Structures are given as C-alpha cells and as structure tokens.
Amino acid sequence: MSAVELGAGPAGVTLDVPLERLDTIGLAELTERASLLTRIDRKYVLPRSELDSVLADLDEGVRVLDIDGVRSSEYESVYFDTPELTSFMMAAHPRRRRFKIRTRTYVDSAQSYLEVKTRGGRGVTVKDRLPYGIDDRARLTSEGRRYTDTVLDEADITGAEGQDLVPTLTTRYLRTTLFIPESSSRATIDTGLSWSSVPGRNAPGAGAPQLRLDRPRLAIVETKSGSRASAVDRILWAHGHRPATISKYGTGMAALRSDLPDNKWAPVLRRYFR
Template sequence: MTAATATAPLARLAPIALDELVERASLQTRIDRKYVVRATALENLLAGLDPDTRVLEIGGLRDFRYESVYFDTPALTSYWMAARARRKRFKVRTRSYVDSDSTFLEVKTRGARSATVKDRLEYSPDERGEVSPEGYDYAWSTLEEAGFDELEPTILVPTLITRYERMTLFVAGSASRATIDTGLRWVIDEQHPLERPDIAIVETKSGSRASDVDRLLWAHGHRPATISKYGTGLAALRNDLPSNKWSRILRRHFDVAPLSYTPTSVKDAS
C-alpha cells in the first residue's frame, strides 16, 4: 500500500471551499507539528478522524499537486540555521499550485517562540525556478522586517525542488488545519530523484494549543518528528552536508546513513 491509496477514508468527509477555510483557519502565524506516518498505518489513523472534519475541495479536486523550489545563499545560510537548530531561522521558496497554474514567492520565518510566520508575493509561474529582482527585494525586506538584520543581503540560488500531492483538512473542533502530503519527491538532479511513496508527512497547523489531529496522532503512538522538507531532503541528497538533527529520520525513513560533524569544524554560514 502507498500513502496515496491509504487516504481513502477521507472520501467520506464533507468538503470545504477555500474561502471558508481561509476565513475560519487561515493561521498565517501558527505552531506547526510534523509527523512521518507509514502508509500501512495511515489508513487506520484517518478512519479515526472526527466525522465533522472537512476536506478542502476546489473544482471537484481534493488532492492537489505542489512544487516548491527552495532558494538559499551560496553559503547555505538557511540550511545551516535549521541544521544547528537556531530558534530564529528562515526559508525562501517559490510554491507552485500545479493544478491551478499559480505560484507565490514565500518567505517563512520562525522567531524565538517557535511561531512560524509566512509572507508571500504573487509570482509568475514561468519564473518559479529563479528569484526575480522584485522577488529579491521582497525576500530581503521581509527578512529585515522579521528581525534578521544580521544577515547581509546576497544572491539567492535554487538549491532543492520538492514535489508532492497534498490534501488539507479543516478540523472544526479545534478550528485548526492539517495537511497530508503523499507522493513525496526531492530533486537536485532530475535524473536521480529521491522518492518515498511509502510514507506521508502529516502536518498540523494550530494556535498555541494542540489540535484534535495532534491528539489523534498521539493516541496512535505517533510523536512530532524533526523533519524539514528542505533540510532533511538536502541532507539526504548531499552526502557532503552534516545531518545530525535529522539523523533518526534519515535512517528510519530515507535509508540514508547521516554524516556526523563537529560544529567547531564547520564555518558558521550565518
């Protein structure tokens, strides 16, 4: 069984339109918790969702294709901030909603209280693989306003591509959202992608309190995982990068033996 086929229990749930989802649970500032769930456990887990849970539906579709192109400095500042578990860190990416042919440049920042803030700029799908002059100004001004004034503006280069299918849930009881990502693929070289069809990444997005989906996952023995599509994927594909933070995930779910490192032996890119 693949993770994509294990989402069958969601077919019984009522739909929710995008406008209503945004109105009731936009959560641009939120606490995110991620879980890695094997396909063999996913179906049973989803069967336990509250019947009032609703699934995002647009144009008759519930499973949407996503592509993200991540950008970093030549020194991989964003990667190193995540790898060293800095409380303050950021990501810059274009996110393309393939089915609707729309793209945004997104800047995600995390502050000292672990709250994630996402700012975004409408972007041309044809430019999704690069940072345009307008995108460059937007990214660096957003980072400066978010308190990253210690960073010196420099070029941002494409570093990693991720592709997957996503279903989004609205959880009425806790006014929160959850996403289920399947068909996971990471790409640096299109000829040698990293694919994991046997797992799903479930992400809960709520305010300060845990959501009903978090509690359901905990009841089934799942705990939040230290995984980042960008950081973990880059560490899995590049054996020259240290990956201590994601070592357990890499061994358990990616069949990768992580490269250990001594922090003092690596130049601090930030």
C-alpha cells in the same frame, strides 16, 4: 532557466477513499476560518500503510478541502539559499531566528507564490507570501528579491543580506488539507513525496548532476494550530505517532548530500530515508 518542468508530478495515491465520508470545504472558507499564517507546526512521519487507520478515527465534523472536485492536489516547491547554504545551516545547527525561502506552485491551478517563512525567538513560524509568475518559479526576480529582503529585515533575520539567493532543491508531492472546526485549525497530509537537487547547485563541484529521491510509501502529516494540540494531534498520539523533527528542505538536502550536517534529522533519516 527553469529547474523543473510542470507535469513531471509525484507518483502517489490520493486519499479520496478514506476521506469520502467527510464533508468538504472550499478554499475561500478555509482561508477565512483557518488562515493561520502565524502558528505552531507539528510534523509526523509515518508509513503510508498506517495512514488510513489514523484517518478512520477523524470526527465526522472534520472537513476536507475540495477544489473543483479534487481533494488531493499536486504541489511543487523550489527552495532558495545562499551559495553557502545559510538557510540550511541555520536549521541544521538550530538558530532561534532563521528563515526559509521558496516558491510554491499549485500545479492543478497553475498558480505560484513566493513564500518567506521566518521563525522568531518564541518558536512561532510566520509565513509571508507574494503572488508570483509561474514561469519565474525557479528564480528570484528583482521584485522577488526586494520582497524577500523586506520580510527578513522586518523580522530582524540576518544572514542573506548582500548574498545571492539561488535555487537549491525542488520538492513535489500530493497534498490533502483538513479543516478541524473544534480548534479552527488545519492539518495537511502529504504523499507521493519526491526531492530533486538543482544541477550544479545542490552537490559538490560545478556542474554536478541532478540527484533525486522518491518516497512513495511515506506520508508526512503536519498540524497547524495555535499553542494547543488539535484533534488530529490527539488521534496521531493515540496511534503511537509522535511529532518528528523533519523539514522538507533540511531533511531533503541532508538525504541527498552526505557532506552536509544531518544530526538534527538523524532519527528520521535512518528510519525513512536511508
């Protein structure tokens, strides 16, 4: 069973015009110079109308990811959780050690990966990934479950062992990726944001209908660097934007379901989602 259909993508505006002055970087070079699977993430939420002024201040040395002439690529993620929403609850009531499991599909190239993100005691996020069949993106195969269990066990993360892991939420958006040479780091810009629940899983009661939330006038900027802030962080600060507490999974679930705890994301929910 597939919870989502490729092709029903986000309605967003690409960022080609404000970034056309920047040189490009290919995926292979970006991966070599700024893989950053272990990193500090800082997230910013801002109106789409304020994004262009931020991008205009980027140094000309910043480069934008280009894949086959495309600078804004469509992403789709399917998140998995236990029936008791263990992963969500670990984020809603912050645990120093927690996990997030999803498949990520690069729609333009029709490639999928299973990703397991873990957060350790020092607040550092580690992402492990496994190439995954695109037709399996809305379910965990036996191989996927073994991989997930191995990653969680090696990271000493508990909470999912012995429980089913089921799809709970699908997100879609357009992503533009920047490479910042001065810190060998990257930043991502997500627009055309959409969240939808998985019917029967993401709402009270069996067979619950699908819920959907679109935010085309919103942008999420995420910087991914070491302990030091990047040039993109400093530009955002200069424009009055500060890091926000937001998670596409946690905030999306709380926005769609009024019965879930939402205190952690309350400021962002009040300002941008409700």
